[in-house]
Amino acid sequence: MDHAQIVKMGYAIQKYLEQTNRFDVTPPELMDLLIEQGYFKYDVREGKPLRDVLRKLDDDDMLYLLPQLRVDRMDVNRRWFFNAYRL
Template sequence: MNQSEIVKMGYTIQDYLIKNNLVDVKPKDLMPVLIEKGFFKNDYKYGLHLRNVLRELDEKNMLYLLPQVRVERKEKNRYWFFNAVEI
């Protein structure tokens, strides 16, 4: 996924979080709207596609492309949460 698609996905996520007044949303809960908007074709293993994108961005130090994301790093795993950005 290229940077412009990721930024567009960020706008979609922001809009979804604000409209539904959601806090600490997990990737699996965002998948239906991201599939509907055409970012992914299907949901495999409860948000795996989105988690893979997040891992790739994290490894490249590019998480700033999705300002809604917050990561909790544990010894083995990373836990991802989305919150609307304050405007």
């Protein structure tokens, strides 16, 4: 997924978070929305396609492309949470 698609996906996530007024939304909870909007074709293992994109962004130090994202790093794993970005 290229950077432009990731930014567009961020706008879709932001709109969803603002409309639903939800906090700490996890990747599996966003997959139906992102599949419906064409960012992913299908879900595997509870949000793995999105988590793979997030892992790649984290490894490349590019998480700033998704300002709604918060990551909690453990010894081995990472936990991802989305919250509406507010200025």
